[in-house]
Amino acid sequence: MDFVVERYLPGLDRDALERAFARLRQATEEMRGEGTHVRYLGSTVVPQDEACFCQFEADSEEAVIEASRRAGVPSHRVVVAVTVTNRERRRHEP
DSSP states (O other): OEEEEEEEOTTOOHHHHHHHHHHHHHHHHHHHHTTOOEEEEEEEEEGGGTEEEEEEEESOHHHHHHHHHHHTOOOSEEEEEOOOOOOOOOOOOO
């Protein structure tokens, strides 16, 4: 199942965000090593709103919350999501 975590991270700069994302990757890798199905897929940051939306694949909401706790990154809202990808990418020529 896919999940999105809404986070409000006022005042964080790019370096701090990248460190937080690295901690999320590490936490989910550790949890998988312990037998919990959870994977950090990436994030979308909206600087104007000081918001961040992190995508996860996991068996449960609890696994996503635990990964965030271990990474030291607050989870303001966790919701089930549907991921749609565009597999065909076109190169835009000037």
